Amino acid sequence: MENNEHNQGRPRMIFDSGSRVLKCAIVNPNGDILGFKSFYPEIIRSEDGFERIYNPKAFWSSVKTLVKETIKEAKIDPENIRYITSSSIRPSKLFADERGNPIIMTASFDLRGIDVAEEIDQKFLEEAGIPWTQASGHSPSL
Numbered sequence: 001m002e003n004n005e006h007n008q009g010r011p012r013m014i015f016d017s018g019s020r021v022l023k024c025a026i027v028n029p030n031g032d033i034l035g036f037k038s039f040y041p042e043i044i045r046s047e048d049g050f051e052r053i054y055n056p057k058a059f060w061s062s063v064k065t066l067v068k069e070t071i072k073e074a075k076i077d078p079e080n081i082r083y084i085t086s087s088s089i090r091p092s093k094l095f096a097d098e099r100g101n102p103i104i105m106t107a108s109f110d111l112r113g114i115d116v117a118e119e120i121d122q123k124f125l126e127e128a129g130i131p132w133t134q135a136s137g138h139s140p141s142l
Contacts, residue, residue, distance in 0.1 A: 010082035011074065013067075017086065024066050026074040026081070035074030037066050050114055 011034055016023045023038040039062050042055040071078050124132045 010080050011076050013070070013081050013084040015084070015086035022063065022066065024070040026070055026076060034076065035070045035072070037070045037073060039066055 009029060011026050011028055014025045014027065016025075021038050021040055023036070025033055026035040027033055041062060042058045044053050044055055045051065121132050124135070128135060
C-alpha cells in the first residue's frame with residue numbers, strides 16, 4: 001500500500017484530446033502546471049470529406065514524443081507520476097492489431113456511415129428497445 005503522505009506530493013499527467021490538438025500537462029498537487037506540450041496530429045481525409053482519421057503510426061509516435069517532452073519540461077522523474085488521466089470532446093476510436101500496433105484511429109469528427117446512420121439507429125431501437133442516444137448518451141449517434 002502506498003504511503004498517502006508521500007503519494008499526495010506526486011505530480012499528475014493529464015491528456016486532453018480536442019478536435020484538432022492533443023495536449024499533455026504535468027501538474028503538482030496544487031494544480032500548478034510544471035510542464036505543458038501539445039501537437040496537431042496528422043489527419044487523413046477522404047475525397048468526400050466524411051472520413052477523417054488520424055494517421056495511427058504518426059499519432060502514436062507523436063504521443064510518445066509529447067510525453068517525453070512534457071516530462072523533460074516539467075523536470076520530474078517519470079517514476080514519480082501519481083496517475084495519468086485524459087479527456088476528450090467525443091470518444092475517438094483506436095483499433096489495434098494482435099501485437100497492439102495501431103491500425104486505424106478515428107478523429108472525433110469522422111462522419112463515415114452518415115448515409116446509413118438512421119438505419120443503424122432504427123435497427124438498434126428494434127433490437128434493444130431503446131434509442132441509441134438513450135443507451136449510449138451520445139447525440140447524435142455518430
